[in-house]
Amino acid sequence: MIALYIPGPEDGWFYVQMLSDPATMAYNAPWFPPDGCVPFSEADWPAFREKWIGREPERFYAFLRRSSDGAFVGDVNFHYVPERDWWDMGVLIFAPERGRGYGTQGLRLLLDRAFRVAGITKLHNEFETTRDAAFHIHKAAGFRELGIAEGIIHLELTREEYLNAM
Numbered sequence: 001m002i003a004l005y006i007p008g009p010e011d012g013w014f015y016v017q018m019l020s021d022p023a024t025m026a027y028n029a030p031w032f033p034p035d036g037c038v039p040f041s042e043a044d045w046p047a048f049r050e051k052w053i054g055r056e057p058e059r060f061y062a063f064l065r066r067s068s069d070g071a072f073v074g075d076v077n078f079h080y081v082p083e084r085d086w087w088d089m090g091v092l093i094f095a096p097e098r099g100r101g102y103g104t105q106g107l108r109l110l111l112d113r114a115f116r117v118a119g120i121t122k123l124h125n126e127f128e129t130t131r132d133a134a135f136h137i138h139k140a141a142g143f144r145e146l147g148i149a150e151g152i153i154h155l156e157l158t159r160e161e162y163l164n165a166m
Helices: 009-019 022-028 042-052 102-117 132-140 159-165
Strands: 002-005 059-066 072-081 086-093 122-128 144-149 152-158
Touching (some): 002 072, 002 102, 009 072, 102 122, 102 159, 132 152, 152 159
Parallel strands (some): 086 122
Antiparallel strands (some): 002 059, 059 072, 072 086
C-alpha cells in the first residue's frame, strides 16, 4: 500500500536519486542521451518545490510513499496545458520498486487527487507505444486512446468519465 506524500525541503535527495538512475530513466533516453538521466542536484530542489508544490489546480506534485516502512517508491504529477485545455500527467516508479503494483496504485491516487480534490476536468498522458505496462495501467483506469503519432500513444480521461465509472 502506498500514499501520496508532499515532499518537504529535506526530501530532494530522492528526486535526485530517481533522475540519476539509468534504470528508472531509461524511457527518457531519446531526450536525454545516452541513458535518460536528467541533470538535477539538491541545489535545484528549492526552485522545483516553489514551482510545483502548493500550486493546485494548475500544478501538482507528490512522492509515492510506501505505508509499511515510509520508503519513497516513485512520484506523480499533473500540470495544466492551456493551449490544449487539459492537464498533462505522469507517474514514475523508481526502478528497484517496479513490479509490485505501485504504478497502478500511484495512478489511482493521482486520479483521485486530480478529479476529486483539485476538480480538474481532463487528464492527458502520452508515451511510447512500446511501454506496455504504462499502457495497461492507463487502460485499466479508464483512459481512452486519442491516437498514435510517431510511435507515441495519446490517452485521455475526463473527470466525468472517471466519476461515472466509480
